[in-house]
Amino acid sequence: MIYKFRALLDNDTEEDIFRDIEIRETDSLEDLHNAITQSFGFDGLEMASFYISNNDWDQGEEISMFDVSEGANAVRLMNETILNTVVSKTQTKLIYVYDFMNMWTFLIELAEIAEESEGTDYPNLMFVHGQIPDAAPQKEFEAENFDDDYDEFEDELDVDDYDNLDFDENWN
Incomplete structure (x- = not known):
């Protein structure tokens, strides 16, 4: 079977920027990563991750290019994760982040899930809409329940006044 994906740049511009990509359900997330980076004109050399998402686009489990956890936690890897193990008719959404410096x-x-077309090479870029901007769209994060009156330094402690601090400044 063939999975038909829409990869939409998450931005706040008036024009949507997206690519429609066909790929085999038995291909890996790394294959999808490569198809996405090529279709948007990236060199594919930056770190990237997929995140399983729900219908509200909440970020769930990470599936990374490389295991950088140093053995602390098991990490799913793109090259070991087959598409049909994370995407289905009931689980249709992923978030993809490319280049963690630019986000x-x-x-x-x-x-759509469709039959494979004979004579078609997969992955297949089906449709291109919009041009990728020169820089990644900036995200604005809003804190929930943030108290504007909160002052981290309200105790008026002078950290440069070593004589009145409660520790030995030559402890090491």
């Missing part, structure tokens, strides 16, 4: 963020949604 290019894409909303990936399974649009």
Whole structure:
């Protein structure tokens, strides 16, 4: 079977920027990563991760390019994760982040599951809409329940006044 995905740049511009990509359900997330980076004109050399998402686009479990956890926690890897193990008719959404310094963020949604077309090479870029901007869209994060009156330094402690601090400044 063939999965047809729409990869939409998560931005706040008036024009949507997306790519429609066909890929075999038995291909890996690394194959999808490569198809996305190529279709948007990236070199594919930066770190990236997929995140399983729900219908509200909440970020769930990470599936990474490389295991950088140093053995602390088991990490799923793109090259070991087959598409049909994370995406299905009931689980259709992924979040894809490319280049963690710039945070290019894409909303990936399974649009259709179809039969493989004879003579078609997969992955297949089906449709291109919009041009990728020169820089990643800036995200604005809002804190929930943030008290504007909170002052981290309200105790007026002078950290440069060593004589009145409660520790030995030559402890080591």
